[in-house]
Amino acid sequence: MKAAKRKTLEAKGWKVGSVEDFLELSPEEVAYIEMKFALSNTLKAHRAKEKLSQVEVAKIFKTSQSRVAKMEAGDPSVSIDLLVKSLLALGASPKDLAKAIS
Amino acid sequence: MKAAKRKTLEAKGWKVGSVEDFLELSPEEVAYIEMKFALSNTLKAHRAKEKLSQVEVAKIFKTSQSRVAKMEAGDPSVSIDLLVKSLLALGASPKDLAKAIS
DNA sequence: TGCATATATGTCGAATATGACATAATCTAC
DNA sequence: GTAGATTATGTCATATTCGACATATATGCA
Secondary structure (H helix, E strand, C coil): CHHHHHHHHHCCCCCCCCHHHHHHCCHHHHHHHHHHHHHHHHHHHHHHHHHHCCHHHHHCCCCCHHHHHHHHCCCCCCCHHHHHHHHCCCCCCCCHHHHHHC | CCCCHHHCCCHHHCCCCHHHHHHHHCCCHHHHHHHHHHHHHHHHHHHHHHHHCHHHHHHHHHCCCCHHHHHHHHCCCCCCCHHHHHHHHCCCCCCHHHHHHH
């Protein structure tokens, strides 16, 4: 955020800070969430590359379309485990995953 | 395994193959397990570097010594999620984790 | 517009992961 | 040896994650 914009908002009574400040997240929690979103986005990218619908990859993953949607949204109910397993099922290699979180 | 050793075992009636053949694991399952062990070993390495006991890191992680032991053993009851969170709590960066699984 | 396809959200019972505890095994001096 | 510290294993009640379903909200196209 630009300093000018920050001043404007603060003048209007907003408390301005980073998202992690606002939600009171520790650096580890932030890193964890960022990793999850990185994997979510990678999953979306892999599915887009294959031009598959969520219903189609759901069959490959042996799960439901709704869970695929939640995976891609980085929903709190989705574990990194599930994202990793799904990405591997889509043909991603461990190195691809490493790149994704770097 | 050396070819000679393989021949000897096969002559005795053993079916010789890779661990994944024996356990009938798919490549994805193998990759998943290997990632888990990579993270387990990284966790052990980080703890060793800090010269902490399992009891000590258990306090940091807010868990028990027995679960730490299972984490480091790559026990099936331990998720990648838990390993990632624990490593982050020990000060590892996402890049460190990326290196670990590469 | 209306209709089909795709994606998102909320909820629920079942499955899995979790921390905790007891106890066993292993290591490390003395 | 053995005493103390450390690490490993088995089990269990609770918590979290899971697939599935219903339903809502897009998105595209005639």
